[in-house]
Amino acid sequence: MTTRKLLSLVFVREASKILLGYKKRGFGQGWWNGFGGKVEKGETIMQGALRELTEESGLIGDSLEEIGLLTFEFEGDPVLLEVHVFSTTKFSGKPEETEEMRPAWFDIQDIPFKKMWSDDVLWFPLMLKGSKFKGYFLFKGLHDILKYKLDEVDKIEY
Numbered sequence: 253m254t255t256r257k258l259l260s261l262v263f264v265r266e267a268s269k270i271l272l273g274y275k276k277r278g279f280g281q282g283w284w285n286g287f288g289g290k291v292e293k294g295e296t297i298m299q300g301a302l303r304e305l306t307e308e309s310g311l312i313g314d315s316l317e318e319i320g321l322l323t324f325e326f327e328g329d330p331v332l333l334e335v336h337v338f339s340t341t342k343f344s345g346k347p348e349e350t351e352e353m354r355p356a357w358f359d360i361q362d363i364p365f366k367k368m369w370s371d372d373v374l375w376f377p378l379m380l381k382g383s384k385f386k387g388y389f390l391f392k393g394l395h396d397i398l399k400y401k402l403d404e405v406d407k408i409e410y
């Protein structure tokens with residue numbers, strides 16, 4: 253029987269730059285990603301996204317927009333990851349290194365895809381051009397994508 257784990261993933265944008273965090277520990281350690289994590293009991297996905305953004309980057313987000321819904325399956329693992337992707341250009345504070353993440357701004361022409369999850373190179377172009385998207389990815393191990401489906405959508409519907 254499969255179960256679903258809810259997670260958030262937040263990207264902060266400014267002009268032609270995007271803020272990524274280098275994951276220092278845990279799932280995705282050693283790779284650059286947005287900021288996010290598990291949605292906790294009693295909080296909405298949006299509340300979880302805002303909390304994780306602050307915990308991992310020191311920034312306080314404002315007006316997060318949900319832009320993507322990604323489902324990840326890992327071969328042999330009955331737990332599906334349902335990752336809700338958010339974007340914002342509105343925030344306060346300064347990015348600071350935390351126990352979990354080291355933030356850095358990247359030009360959108362210079363995103364370090366070789367040091368990121370292998371699905372990112374497939375859906376980032378949709379995010380960067382301002383589209384909303386839904387995707388499913390089946391992984392073998394942590395690197396290889398066996399199959400995937402990715403669609404641009406008008407609206408994120410659950």
Ligand SMILES: COc1nc(N)nc2c1ncn2[C@H]1C[C@H](O)[C@@H](COP(=O)(O)OP(=O)(O)OP(=O)(O)O)O1
Pocket residue numbers: 259260261262278279280285286287288289290324333335369371372
């Ligand atoms: C499998 O492909 C993935 N690609 C991308 N780009 N991001 C992913 C993928 N799988 C998971 N993620 C994101 C979703 C979350 O933002 C983080 C994982 O969060 P984590 O497991 O670290 O959650 P926390 O609540 O922060 O964990 P702690 O228990 O360490 O606090 O990666």
